Amino acid sequence: MAYFDFSGKVVAVTGASSGLGKQMAEGYAQQGANLVLLARRVERLEASAAEWSEKYGIEVLPCACDVTDEASIQAAIDAADAKFGHIEVLVNSAGGEKGTGTKIVDFQRSDWDFTMNLDLTSIFSMCKMVGGYMQKNIEAGKQTYGRIINIASIYGLVGNTALPTCAYHASKGAVVNFTRAAAAEFAPTGITVNAICPGYFYTELTTETLDTEYFQNFAKSTVPMQRYGQAGELCAAALFLGAEEASYVTGQMLAVDGGYTCV
Ligand SMILES: NC(=O)C1=CN([C@@H]2O[C@H](COP(=O)(O)OP(=O)(O)OC[C@H]3O[C@@H](n4cnc5c(N)ncnc54)[C@H](O)[C@@H]3O)[C@@H](O)[C@H]2O)C=CC1
Numbered sequence: 564m565a566y567f568d569f570s571g572k573v574v575a576v577t578g579a580s581s582g583l584g585k586q587m588a589e590g591y592a593q594q595g596a597n598l599v600l601l602a603r604r605v606e607r608l609e610a611s612a613a614e615w616s617e618k619y620g621i622e623v624l625p626c627a628c629d630v631t632d633e634a635s636i637q638a639a640i641d642a643a644d645a646k647f648g649h650i651e652v653l654v655n656s657a658g659g660e661k662g663t664g665t666k667i668v669d670f671q672r673s674d675w676d677f678t679m680n681l682d683l684t685s686i687f688s689m690c691k692m693v694g695g696y697m698q699k700n701i702e703a704g705k706q707t708y709g710r711i712i713n714i715a716s717i718y719g720l721v722g723n724t725a726l727p728t729c730a731y732h733a734s735k736g737a738v739v740n741f742t743r744a745a746a747a748e749f750a751p752t753g754i755t756v757n758a759i760c761p762g763y764f765y766t767e768l769t770t771e772t773l774d775t776e777y778f779q780n781f782a783k784s785t786v787p788m789q790r791y792g793q794a795g796e797l798c799a800a801a802l803f804l805g806a807e808e809a810s811y812v813t814g815q816m817l818a819v820d821g822g823y824t825c826v
């Protein structure tokens with residue numbers, strides 16, 4: 564049996580225009596998966612689609628999608644259905660926040676609502692709509708299994724002493740337990756639901772902060788491996804949880820954090 568062969572399978576990734584979503588999407592492409600790339604900045608997706616389809620010999624559908632808008636999600640599912648007719652793996656990586664650095668007593672309700680809507684409610688909508696699509700396809704014999712991977716955070720498992728960011732912690736903590744609830748519900752259908760909790764990773768948005776002396780010292784004393792995650796280091800976790808062979812793993816949180824949450 565050849566493990567982790569994604570050829571002929573379809574992997575949909577939200578937030579695929581940058582950062583961790585883009586890295587994980589390329590990881591699946593390297594294993595032969597066809598891709599549905601979802602994000603608002605479609606021109607970035609089109610560039611990746613052109614590059615990866617040539618480089619890896621796969622089919623890629625770049626698709627504009629706002630994960631906070633259910634009509635936009637439905638349009639993306641319809642486009643994926645028209646092109647491929649099935650989606651085996653969904654990676655919910657789109658995310659962001661407002662209000663970081665503000666203490667609870669001064670935290671704006673609008674920043675709270677923005678963060679919960681983008682980081683939590685969007686994951687509910689994606690799981691409901693793409694999970695529902697997977698389920699119907701399995702019942703109709705159009706695909707044999709489904710994998711949903713929610714990108715939470717170490718900040719969904721523990722607090723932090725680096726800065727106040729209550730809405731982000733609350734949303735990611737809720738993603739963690741939503742993942743368990745969804746896993747239990749989908750368990751009889753052949754669809755697994757798991758979460759990855761990344762630690763401190765270099766992306767285009769974090770590089771400037773992570774490279775400051777202050778944060779490097781903070782990471783040295785809080786991350787047992789004494790370094791940040793590098794591009795590609797999430798891919799092994801995403802490939803494992805997305806694989807057909809990971810069929811008995813559901814409702815789990817996989818921290819990829821250099822040991823941050825083990826101490
Ligand atoms: N970079 C890190 O070290 C860590 C990141 N995370 C999580 O990983 C995920 C990806 O983050 P990064 O790659 O670092 O940041 P990023 O900003 O590069 O990626 C987030 C992506 O989500 C997209 N996005 C934002 N709002 C959207 C919307 N309404 N609809 C569709 N797409 C939308 C952005 O355009 C972007 O492509 C997020 O959920 C983040 O919370 C978790 C732990 C650590």
Ligand SMILES: C[C@H](CCC(=O)O)[C@H]1CC[C@H]2[C@@H]3[C@H](O)C[C@@H]4CC(=O)CC[C@]4(C)[C@H]3C[C@H](O)[C@]12C
Pocket residue numbers: 664715716717718725726761762763764769772773778
């Ligand atoms: C501690 C930094 C702020 C320092 C300051 O200005 O006082 C944070 C600024 C950006 C944060 C990172 C970013 O939000 C992306 C990841 C989100 C996570 O889920 C946790 C790890 C991050 C790398 C996060 C880490 C810190 O909170 C910041 C570098």
